[in-house]
Amino acid sequence: MAYTPNAPVTPNPVMSALYPLEAKLAQTWPPAAWHDVSVLVAVSGGPDSVALLRVLRTLKTEGDGRLLAAHFNHRLRDEESDADEAFVSDFCGGIDVPCEVGRAAPGQLAAAAQDGLEAAARQARYQFLQETAARLGARYVLTAHTADDQAETILHRILRGTGIAGLAGMQRVRPLGPAATLVRPLLEVRRGEVLAYLNQIGQAFRSDSTNEDRRFTRNRLRTELLPELAAHYSPSVVDALLRLGRLAGEVQSVVDRIVQDLAARAVTQGPGNEVRVWIGGLEGQPRYIVRELLIAIWRRQDWPLQSMGFDEWDLLADMAAPDSGGSQRVPRKRMFPGGILAEASRDALGLERTSGHKGE
Numbered sequence: 001m002a003y004t005p006n007a008p009v010t011p012n013p014v015m016s017a018l019y020p021l022e023a024k025l026a027q028t029w030p031p032a033a034w035h036d037v038s039v040l041v042a043v044s045g046g047p048d049s050v051a052l053l054r055v056l057r058t059l060k061t062e063g064d065g066r067l068l069a070a071h072f073n074h075r076l077r078d079e080e081s082d083a084d085e086a087f088v089s090d091f092c093g094g095i096d097v098p099c100e101v102g103r104a105a106p107g108q109l110a111a112a113a114q115d116g117l118e119a120a121a122r123q124a125r126y127q128f129l130q131e132t133a134a135r136l137g138a139r140y141v142l143t144a145h146t147a148d149d150q151a152e153t154i155l156h157r158i159l160r161g162t163g164i165a166g167l168a169g170m171q172r173v174r175p176l177g178p179a180a181t182l183v184r185p186l187l188e189v190r191r192g193e194v195l196a197y198l199n200q201i202g203q204a205f206r207s208d209s210t211n212e213d214r215r216f217t218r219n220r221l222r223t224e225l226l227p228e229l230a231a232h233y234s235p236s237v238v239d240a241l242l243r244l245g246r247l248a249g250e251v252q253s254v255v256d257r258i259v260q261d262l263a264a265r266a267v268t269q270g271p272g273n274e275v276r277v278w279i280g281g282l283e284g285q286p287r288y289i290v291r292e293l294l295i296a297i298w299r300r301q302d303w304p305l306q307s308m309g310f311d312e313w314d315l316l317a318d319m320a321a322p323d324s325g326g327s328q329r330v331p332r333k334r335m336f337p338g339g340i341l342a343e344a345s346r347d348a349l350g351l352e353r354t355s356g357h358k359g360e
Helices: 020-028 047-059 079-094 117-136 147-160 191-201 217-232 237-266 287-301 310-319
Strands: 039-042 067-073 099-103 140-142 173-176 180-183 267-269 275-278 333-336 340-344 348-353
Touching (some): 020 191, 039 047, 047 067, 047 191, 067 079, 079 099, 099 117, 117 140, 117 173, 117 180, 147 237, 237 287, 275 287, 287 310, 310 333
Parallel strands (some): 039 067
Antiparallel strands (some): 275 348
């Protein structure tokens, strides 16, 4: 849709006068929960983020908090990226929402793309959002991921291989830095609802040409595989994936509580960044729980997870097993991705990030 200037928004507190998407968000993320704190909305210029900001602008009728926007220009599409930035700035100005803009340095993402360009772009964007939220004192940072994005995420993880936590998909709420919380208010909203809302209010948005680039796996999932599954296998495939994600999330919440209790008994923090897992405390625990405990340790220590696959976690579980000392196939000492040194003794599995990798 081509860009057209936006008329100023007149917030309407009367629920009966709200459009369906506005009424839905007023129920799932009530303004009373956020109107007294500052909220930073990530706005790319695409339909989902534009709709989210318009809804919040309508719903915010009182409170001492500020509604703010943030746009990160990845500089991956030359003039098109700059046009997105200009659109978002004009859009936010038209609805009287302050907008912060961040820009990747030339070549920054390509140089950092060891895990792929998409991962590098995502990391740069979230770092910008976290730093902006801290500088502006925003309590919440909002992204506009929808239910369709969630279904694509779950399917993508199934194809790559994942555990229960991966099947749960994106979390609706999670910490983002020491002071801010990331919230995805549209995670139960279908993309069709978003487009219908934008059409109802006559709101323009930008279309990202890279969303049609078949070189990216996510794009092929959205434009090829999911339509194929819906047409020839199950018309409700998206609903089925979302249901699977909800069930996996419920299971993972139980696992997380078990792991938390186990960590309190069996894990101690040593000097520096050293962690000791006491083998006696793991006796009788299911192997799956031991692997989940190790993953939780990695997250708590902020050690890199991307290069750790099932085989690495399984080997660590072997090293932490009570009878590992007598096994010829289980090493007593091994370096894992990210410079994490694991060393097993009779009593404990010691884990420490070596000095040459601390800054990575």
